[in-house]
Amino acid sequence: xxxxxxxxxxxxxxxxxxxxxxxxxxxxxxxxxxxxxxxxxxxxxxxxxxxxxxxxxxxxxxxxxxxxxxxxxxxxxxxxxxxxxxxxxxxxxxxxxxxxxxxxxxxxxxxxxxxxxxxxxxxxxxxxxxxxxxxxxxxxxxxxxxxxxxxxxxxxxxxxxxxxxxxxxxxxxxxxxxxxxxxxxxxxxxxxxxxxx
Numbered sequence: 279x280x281x282x283x284x285x286x287x288x289x290x291x292x293x294x295x296x297x298x299x300x301x302x303x304x305x306x307x308x309x310x311x312x313x314x315x316x317x318x319x320x321x322x323x324x325x326x327x328x329x330x331x332x333x334x335x336x337x338x339x340x341x342x343x344x345x346x347x348x349x350x351x352x353x354x355x356x357x358x359x360x361x362x363x364x365x366x367x368x369x370x371x372x373x374x375x376x377x378x379x380x381x382x383x384x385x386x387x388x389x390x391x392x393x394x395x396x397x398x399x400x401x402x403x404x405x406x407x408x409x410x411x412x413x414x415x416x417x418x419x420x421x422x423x424x425x426x427x428x429x430x431x432x433x434x435x436x437x438x439x440x441x442x443x444x445x446x447x448x449x450x451x452x453x454x455x456x457x458x459x460x461x462x463x464x465x466x467x468x469x470x471x472x473x474x475x
Contacts (some may be wrong), residue, residue, distance in 0.1 A: 305355040305382075312361040313338060314370040316442070317392065321359045323408035328355055335372065341396045357385070362424050362458040364400075365391055365464065373429070375422045385420035387429060391456065391464045401456065401464040406431065412471050415431055415447050428469065429454040435473060448475035 305325040312318050317339040325331060331352040337345050354376045361370040367391035377385045387403040406414050406420075415435035423430045431454065435447030450473050454466040 300448075305357060305377075305433070308356055308359055310359060311338070312359065312372075313350070314361055314363060315339075315368075315370070317370040317395070318361055319359075319370065319372045319390070321356075321374075323352070323356045323359075325355045329353065330377075331355055331373075333342070335390065337390075337398060339395070340392070340398070341371075344392070344396050344398045352376060354386075355382075357382070358422075360424060364427055364428060364429075365393075365458075366427065367392060367394070369395065369454065373424065377420075383418035385418070385422060385431075387422055387431075387466075389456070389464070399463055401466065403454070403466050406452065411468065411470070412450060412452055415445075415450070417442065417445070418446075427455075429456075429466065448473050 304384045307325055308321055308323045311320045319338060320336040322334040323331065331354065332349065333352045333356065334347060334349050336347040356374050356376050358375045362373060362374070363369065364371045371392055372387045373391040375385060376388055377383070386405070389401045391399045391401050393399055406416055415437060416433060417436045419434050421432045423432075431452045432449055434445035435450050436445045437447045440446050450471060452471040453469045455469050456464050457467050459465045
């Protein structure tokens, strides 16, 4: 019984430490095909060099000219690729989670949005450090998820005097929705945000 309680205590302490320290992100090669119905994307990214990373995207099921393979350089590494219907048109949109530094501290999101079966438009997440609503205590360490056609961004809140690896202000969650911009493109708008401690 003593060993069981000791083991349970070690697990509990491990969980506390895991919640108060930042977990590093690892980058592996991405070579995947994802679809919604007949529409989707084949994504290939070796994730070798953060300064000159090569990304290949082949749209699947789309008509010309949207069906051409795109090869592009990426400053950073792609941590994950997913598909969802962010603009509610019934077609697959490609969502890429990208970290722009080797330590995976500063993340961003790049999206290829399908306007119809012949057009794909890029959109990017605005820098939270430049948004006065959410930038208080922001120092990166972004984590991204999709939730029912919206994007969630979570990051720790740093208080003045916090070490760079030990934030004490809790966590901020920001929910974004994709909407059409004035120029015909797409942009992310904040739906809501909240802090938890």
